[in-house]
Amino acid sequence: xxxxxxxxxxxxxxxxxxxxxxxxxxxxxxxxxxxxxxxxxxxxxxxxxxxxxxxxxxxxxxxxxxxxxxxxxxxxxxxxxxxxxxxxxxxxxxxxxxxxxxxxxxxxxxxxxxxxxxxxxxxxxxxxxxxxxxxxxxxxxxxxxxxxxxxxxxxxxxxxxxxxxxxxxxxxxxxxxxxxxxxxxxxxxxxxxxxxxxxxxxxxxxxxxxxxxxxxxxxxxxxxxxxxxxxxxxxxxxxxxxxxxxxxxxxxxxxxxxxxxxxxxxxxxxxxxxxxxxxxxxxxxxxxxxxxxxxxxxxxxxxxxxxxxxxxxxxxxxxxxxxxxxxxxxxxxxxxxxxxxxxxxxxxxxxxxxxxxxxxxxxxxxxxxxxx
Amino acid sequence: xxxxxxxxxxxxxxxxxxxxxxxxxxxxxxxxxxxxxxxxxxxxxxxxxxxxxxxxxxxxxxxxxxxxxxxxxxxxxxxxxxxxxxxxxxxxxxxxxxxxxxxxxxxxxxxxxxxxxxxxxxxxxxxxxx
Numbered sequence: 286x287x288x289x290x291x292x293x294x295x296x297x298x299x300x301x302x303x304x305x306x307x308x309x310x311x312x313x314x315x316x317x318x319x320x321x322x323x324x325x326x327x328x329x330x331x332x333x334x335x336x337x338x339x340x341x342x343x344x345x346x347x348x349x350x351x352x353x354x355x356x357x358x359x360x361x362x363x364x365x366x367x368x369x370x371x372x373x374x375x376x377x378x379x380x381x382x383x384x385x386x387x388x389x390x391x392x393x394x395x396x397x398x399x400x401x402x403x404x405x406x407x408x409x410x411x412x413x414x415x416x417x418x419x420x421x422x423x424x425x426x427x428x429x430x431x432x433x434x435x436x437x438x439x440x441x442x443x444x445x446x447x448x449x450x451x452x453x454x455x456x457x458x459x460x461x462x463x464x465x466x467x468x469x470x471x472x473x474x475x476x477x478x479x480x481x482x483x484x485x486x487x488x489x490x491x492x493x494x495x496x497x498x499x500x501x502x503x504x505x506x507x508x509x510x511x512x513x514x515x516x517x518x519x520x521x522x523x524x525x526x527x528x529x530x531x532x533x534x535x536x537x538x539x540x541x542x543x544x545x546x547x548x549x550x551x552x553x554x555x556x557x558x559x560x561x562x563x564x565x566x567x568x569x570x571x572x573x574x575x576x577x578x579x580x581x582x583x584x585x586x587x588x589x590x591x592x593x594x595x596x597x598x599x600x601x602x603x604x605x606x607x608x609x610x611x612x613x614x615x616x617x618x619x620x621x622x623x624x625x626x627x628x629x630x631x632x633x634x635x636x637x638x639x640x641x642x643x644x645x646x647x648x649x650x651x652x653x654x655x656x657x
Numbered sequence: 658x659x660x661x662x663x664x665x666x667x668x669x670x671x672x673x674x675x676x677x678x679x680x681x682x683x684x685x686x687x688x689x690x691x692x693x694x695x696x697x698x699x700x701x702x703x704x705x706x707x708x709x710x711x712x713x714x715x716x717x718x719x720x721x722x723x724x725x726x727x728x729x730x731x732x733x734x735x736x737x738x739x740x741x742x743x744x745x746x747x748x749x750x751x752x753x754x755x756x757x758x759x760x761x762x763x764x765x766x767x768x769x770x771x772x773x774x775x776x777x778x779x780x781x782x783x784x785x786x787x
Contacts, residue, residue: 434747435715449677
């Protein structure tokens with residue numbers, strides 16, 4: 286098997302530069318093509334598919350800077366090296382900010398050019414490797430999603446249905462011990478289904494697709510509805526719920542389903558991690574160009590060392606086994622992604638033993654200026 | 658007045674699901690027929706003339722269930738019969754990966770596991786609409 290020779294494109298209006306580059310690089314076994322201006326350069330670029338491009342910054346017509354920009358946009362993984370006279374080193378630095386990898390000052394020796402080009406090609410190899418890894422990771426992620434969403438769920442669902450039939454008394458008499466154990470079995474399997482479902486909503490979360498379906502949302506509606514759904518949980522835990530709504534709260538752009546999930550998640554946390562007789566307060570404020578939501582409780586609070594990692598996936602404040610409340614450590618990371626999909630931010634303040642406040646800010650709808 | 662029990666055809670390639678669903682439906686007095694593939698389901702639909710169908714969305718292929726449902730929905734003999742679709746795919750999950758437009762050919766889409774109460778309620782509601 287032969288390794289394919291690296292392809293190099295030289296774009297320079299000076300014939301002597303094109304010829305010398307071609308000679309030096311061809312002698313090393315590279316495949317070289319050249320072009321005498323920016324337009325021609327881009328044309329050759331599209332059909333030649335080079336690994337590396339040498340571009341002169343100072344050319345009549347389309348400038349080297351523009352050529353760089355076009356190549357960077359079309360194929361960022363192609364390594365771009367700028368050829369420049371000593372007088373324009375500052376513009377070479379400028380061009381590196383625009384995606385160029387290195388620069389070759391004029392005049393140059395064959396050794397200099399070969400050194401810079403071989404370094405550039407090494408860079409190209411790394412870029413391609415990274416891209417292949419990314420693609421591989423994406424494929425793995427997709428396979429994992431399909432595995433979890435169907436292949437892993439099916440046997441679990443089948444098992445749960447058997448247990449339901451037994452518990453429903455449709456498979457004959459069972460002793461009360463066996464019944465209790467079957468019930469536990471059923472609960473544990475449902476926990477696993479719930480975990481898979483949460484993982485899926487995290488893994489398949491696509492903020493761009495979600496934003497396509499945004500509509501105007503009245504947050505007081507969402508808050509009212511979510512709080513109503515949580516009243517029985519609050520009563521069970523003997524925690525009081527209060528909602529403070531200023532009149533005339535402006536709508537925001539968002540997804541109703543996601544906003545309800547954000548609310549329900551944060552408020553139910555505030556209830557679950559509360560104390561007997563504690564309280565949860567939900568309030569809204571309009572601040573500058575933002576709508577600010579605060580959910581505060583006077584519950585058990587969070588120790589300071591946990592706060593920085595609170596929104597991490599699978600992070601649990603009390604560890605896995607000792608926690609008084611069951612959970613997977615996925616809720617808050619999902620909430621954070623949902624808030625961010627709305628262009629918002631979530632912050633937390635807490636004092637251990639005193640309570641916790643989550644603050645969520647959403648941007649207000651800004652009407653586009655009418656053009657005159 | 659004694660009415661003849663309603664006939665329900667379960668079409669699913671997962672025998673465990675067919676079995677548990679059958680037990681639940683029989684316990685409520687329904688007459689149950691079973692098919693383990695889309696093709697067998699369509700044959701039994703002709704011979705057993707069920708009043709309601711319970712059909713798995715993805716059997717041998719991703720689209721087998723939705724094809725069966727479409728055929729039943731287009732057939733003059735069966736198009737008025739309620740069709741309940743059921744799937745083990747997480748309904749919150751990656752919907753873009755699966756066919757979508759054919760789903761309209763069914764009355765309800767349920768996610769496995771379906772509790773006996775939910776299943777029976779869904780069947781009762783669907784039969785009441787006919």
